[in-house]
Amino acid sequence: MNSNRLVHVLSMQSALNGYFTRSIERVGGREALTFEVLNNVVVELTRLSIENRNLKMRVESLNRSQRELELGAIPQLDIFQPQADRASAEIQVSQARFRLAQLEDALRRQIGADLDPRYRTMPIVLTETVLPPADAVALDREALVQKALASRPDLQSSQIGLEIDDLNIRSASDLLRPNLNLAGNYSSNGRGGTQFLKTGLGDSAVTSIIPGGLSNALSEVFGFNNTTYTVSLTLDLPIRDRTGSARLADALVRKKLDALGLRSQEQGVRLDVLNAVSQLESSRESVKLAIISRDLAQKRLDAEWQKYNLGTTTMFLVLDAQTQVTTAASRVVSESINYRRNQLGLLRSAGHPAGRAGHHGTIAERGAPIRAPRSTMGRIHVLPDQVANKIAAGEVVERPASVGKELLENSLDAGAAELRIEIESGGRRLIRVADDGGGMLRDDALLAFERHATSKLTDVKDLIRIATLGFRGEALPSIGSVSRLVLETRTREETTGMRVELAGGKLLRA
Known part of the structure; x- marks a missing residue:
């Protein structure tokens, strides 16, 4: 392989690695921030509901005390405590409303609703509760660990770094020949x-x-x-090229260090996910205990009212029971906040941006095992072509960077001297590569999406003298089976070109 060509591939791979990593981290950070702001709005709405309920109880207690004062059942001095409690509850409601207004403005800014005057003052209505799902089951720890190992951007960046190390080793080795x-x-x-x-x-x-x-x-x-x-x-x-030998040795050592670093990262990711799962399960149990404490406080308040109506207790004990109910309800909200934050921490640890999961979604949890129905037929069967193609695509297209790498290698193999690359949202929304290579005829453009169709090999002897970056004929079929792909091509001799569109591995039009 030409050393200059290898240097160009190495530079492009390094640039793609940096771009994909920064794009994924930037998009993931923006989605996580939106999730956090939205979660704060939901929490503050719940707090405002608790404060309104507390104010309602204080007003009812004050009205009852005033009627008793008018009837002469209590002395004048006993009316001041209910009045102070109502005033304190009104202050708490007012403060909760102002906090909610600030958080709603922050949410409007985050989602861009503050840019349009029509939506700037429109009220935000959220129907979700901060409480965890009542039917939550145990989390599948190993499944979450595997998901994190496959999805974490830092691990993806380290894996691309190992590919760059391979190219550095190959470049240093070529200089010694x-x-x-x-x-x-x-x-x-x-x-x-x-x-x-x-x-x-x-x-x-x-x-x-x-x-x-x-x-x-x-x-x-x-x-x-x-x-x-x-x-x-x-x-x-290269006779007695000690510099080249040292460069090759340095590249080999660097790859070993990067491999050890990747292994250490994977161990750290596993520990992060397990700790996040433990914290989430602990906060879920804390929410359940807080709900039990709130229900007991409500039962005590009901009992104090009944005793007060029978004349066996005083209003101060009723007010104290009301305070305990408000405190217990606030404790439920606090524990629910911790649950939400731990849930967000688990999503991040598992490499799943929060916004992508959806605020109404929950983490994939393991429920009852699915049992297959009994059958007299054998259990081994041939997979459909669509399923087989997607499985094979997973071996070639592991992440957006893999798509960019395969398309760039195809352009270089086609003799391109000029390349133009466009990427949106870290490659998840769009990857477009345009080049001035040799192009393809109509029949070749259609055949290129058939698996194992290639122009690089003709027989088994060609395997020992491969001089191209790609040769298996798997890249384009794999990319086409997991994306919506458009190919536009023409040869230098033709005046018109060919456009092929695929979606999910199926040909839409040509």
Whole structure:
């Protein structure tokens, strides 16, 4: 393989690695921030509901105390405590409303609703509760760990780094091999035009004119009467190239260090996911205990009201029971907040951006096992082509960076000298590669999406002298089976081209 070509591939791979990593981290961070703001709005709505309920209880207690004061059942001094409690509850409601208004403005800004005057003041109505799902079951720890190992952007970046290390090793190894360059040059030159002949020295008069002109000059050049041949043969022998050997050794050591670093990262990711699962399950149990405490506080309040109506207790005990109910309800909200935050932490640890899961969604949890119905037929069967193609695609297209790598290699193999790459949302929304390569004929463009169809090999002997980046004929079929793919191509000799569109491995139009 040409060393300059390998250097170009190495530079493109490094640039793609940095771009994909930054794009994924930027998009994931924006989605996580939106999730956090939305979660805060839901929590504050719940708090406002609790404060309104507390205010309602304080108003009812004050009204009852005022009626008793008018009837002379209680002294004048006993009315001040219910009045102070109601005033305190009104302050709490007012503060909760202002906090909610600030969070709603932050949410409008995050989703872009503050840019349009029609939606700037429109009220936000959220119907979701902060409480965890009542029918939640145990989390599948190993499934979440495997998902994290396959989806974490930091691991993907490290894996691409190992691919770059392989290219560095290959580049350093090529520099230690002999390099033979054979170059040839063939040129022609000529001189022509109208010739003026003079006699004597100085400003002598023209004695004769030999006609020529542009046609005469061109005929001299393209007549190839005065030609020059140049042939050069250069052989570079890396004899005792200690610098190259040190470069190769450094590349090998760097790959081993990166491999150890990736292994350490994977162990850290596993530990992060397991800790996040433990924290989520602990907060879920804390929410359940807080709900039990709130229900017991409500039962005590009901009991205190009944005793107060029977005349066996005082209003102060009723007010104290109301305070305990409010405190217990606030504890439920606090534990629910911790549950939401731990849920977000688990999503991040598992490499799943929060916004992609949806605020109404839950983490994939393991329920009752699915049992297959009994059958007298065998259990082994041939997979449908669509399923088989998607499984095979997973071996070639592991992430958006793999798609960009395969398309770039196809362009380079086609002899492209100029490439243009467009990427949106880290490659999840769009990857477009345009080049000035040789192009394909109509039949070749259709055949290119058949699995194991390639122009790089013809028989088994070609496997030992591969000089291209790709040769298996799996890249385009794999990409087409997991995406919506559009191919536009034409050869240099054709005036019109060919457009092929596929979606999920099926041909839509050509």
